[in-house]
Amino acid sequence: DTGVSQDPRHKITKRGQNVTFRCDPISEHNRLYWYRQTLGQGPEFLTYFQNEAQLEKSRLLSDRFSAERPKGSFSTLEIQRTEQGDSAMYLCASSSSTGELFFGEGSRLTVL
Amino acid sequence: AQSVTQLGSHVSVSEGALVLLRCNYSSSVPPYLFWYVQYPNQGLQLLLKYTTGATLVKGINGFEAEFKKSETSFHLTKPSAHMSDAAEYFCAVSRGSSGGYQKVTFGTGTKLQVIP
Numbered sequence: 001d002t003g004v005s006q007d008p009r010h011k012i013t014k015r016g017q018n019v020t021f022r023c024d025p026i027s028e029h030n031r032l033y034w035y036r037q038t039l040g041q042g043p044e045f046l047t048y049f050q051n052e053a054q055l056e057k058s059r060l061l062s063d064r065f066s067a068e069r070p071k072g073s074f075s076t077l078e079i080q081r082t083e084q085g086d087s088a089m090y091l092c093a094s095s096s097s098t099g100e101l102f103f104g105e106g107s108r109l110t111v112l
Numbered sequence: 113a114q115s116v117t118q119l120g121s122h123v124s125v126s127e128g129a130l131v132l133l134r135c136n137y138s139s140s141v142p143p144y145l146f147w148y149v150q151y152p153n154q155g156l157q158l159l160l161k162y163t164t165g166a167t168l169v170k171g172i173n174g175f176e177a178e179f180k181k182s183e184t185s186f187h188l189t190k191p192s193a194h195m196s197d198a199a200e201y202f203c204a205v206s207r208g209s210s211g212g213y214q215k216v217t218f219g220t221g222t223k224l225q226v227i228p
Contacts, residue, residue: 004155033216040121042202042218043156056215091155099144099163099206099214103155 002026004104006092012110013082020078021107025094032075033101034067035091036060043091049075082111114139114205118219126227131175131190133222135203138184144214145186146204147177150221156202162186173197198226 005024013019025032030051035043046065048056051072061067064082069075079086089108093101119134137143144163148156160171167179173196177188186203200223206214 035218040220042204042220045215045217048215093156095214099216100146100158100161101148101156101216103148103157105153105155 004092004094004102006090006104006107008107009105010108010110012112014112015084016081018078018080019082019109020076021090021092021109023075023077023092023104025074025092026102029094029096029102030072031095032069033093033095034075034077035093037089037091037106038087046077046090079109082109084111087111114143114207114215114217116203116205116217116219118201118203118222120222121220122223122225124225124227125193127195128192131188131193131197131224133188133201133203133224135177135186135188135219136184137186137203137205139205139207141207144206145177145179146206146216147171147175147186147188148202148204148218150200150202152199159188159201193224193226195226195228198224200224 007022032049034046037043049069064080067077089106091106093103115138117136146161147159150156160169162169162179170176175190200221202221203219206216
């Protein structure tokens with residue numbers, strides 16, 4: 001399967017713990033996006049990488065959130081000191097120069 | 113900045129009836145427009161996209177959409193609904209710029225119910 005893969009698919013954690021999500025994009029795509037989706041809402045943009053450079057971060061991304069894309073391949077999204085409001089589906093997508101996004105199946109976070 | 117508005121968070125149609133999901137966009141530059149579908153517990157899948165050229169765009173599963181600049185609309189249609197079309201549909205917009213960075217902004221989604 002050469003699609004976008006995300007890991008883990010589900011994560012349940014206690015408030016205050018740190019969590020990390022990983023995304024492996026389609027190999028020839030140099031652009032990688034993170035979105036967050038809550039129930040009844042569309043995906044909300046979090047951050048964007050072109051190769052290893054993080055070119056834009058949403059104001060939604062507080063200081064507790066950090067994303068990296070070392071060597072321009074896979075990416076990680078870390079949330080420190082999780083809060084109940086962080087509970088959501090975290091979506092990763094990649095694209096080539098044609099612009100359409102190819103999404104993974106998402107990582108669902110539940111903060112208790 | 114770009115944005116999209118999807119009219120109707122829930123739409124119900126009978127099997128075999130016309131599907132019409134509405135999307136209006138706002139963009140200060142010529143946009144790229146997309147429709148994505150999300151089935152339960154799955155990721156978003158591209159249905160169709162408009163970049164340049166022909167304003168009537170055909171996508172997968174018999175869906176199509178028409179870009180109307182004068183109405184700033186990109187409504188999604190399908191002549192005859194099938195039970196398997198039941199899903200959530202998202203309209204999205206990005207700044208049209210070939211080869212450049214394109215942040216894609218999504219609408220809030222329309223959940224389509226198909227009644228047997």
